[in-house]
Amino acid sequence: MNEFYDSVIAAYKGKPGALLSILEEVQRRTEHTYLNAKALMYIAEHMSIPLSQVYSVATFYSFFNLKPQGEHTITVCRGTACHTRGSKPLLEDVMRMLHIEQQEGDEDENSFTTDDMRFTVRTVACFGQCALAPVIAVDDVIYSRMTSDKLADLIKSLTARKVKS
Ligand code: FES
CATH class of the missing domain: 3.40.30.10 (Glutaredoxin)
Structure with a gap:
């Protein structure tokens, strides 16, 4: 259980474009503005979406970062x-x-x-x-x-x- 991810998922689950919004918010609120493997796996599991699909969304859009970003x-x-x-x-x-x-x-x-x-x-x-x-x-x-x-x-x-x- 992860309170941060759970709260973001709860805010968007069931809404149109939920996955994109969740990834955006998790990235924005993560230190060094990126999506780490733990976040992607947690979101996939708790949204019941295959990890491969979450990963393809995160890699398709150039505004998502899979590595820590500078200030x-x-x-x-x-x-x-x-x-x-x-x-x-x-x-x-x-x-x-x-x-x-x-x-x-x-x-x-x-x-x-x-x-x-x-x-x-x-x-x-x-x-x-x-x-x-x-x-x-x-x-x-x-x-x-x-x-x-x-x-x-x-x-x-x-x-x-x-x-x-
Ligand atoms: S080539 Fe279009 S803005 Fe640089």
């Missing part, structure tokens, strides 16, 4: 318009500034989190704002026509902020 999320668009306007060097800048190194076998990985859990760097296929390329999002704020200098300032101001307690 801030920096999302770099890697779509064609942004690529042609320099998103690859911008991504490399972010990784370098945050001291994140891609390991061998990470080629298909699109999410990296710093060891201190302050930042997660992700990529997306397109923000739908191609005319403003290159586009980067920091948490929920979209920044258009990003440059290396603007990016460096942004990261400096984020790193200077106090860690959330």
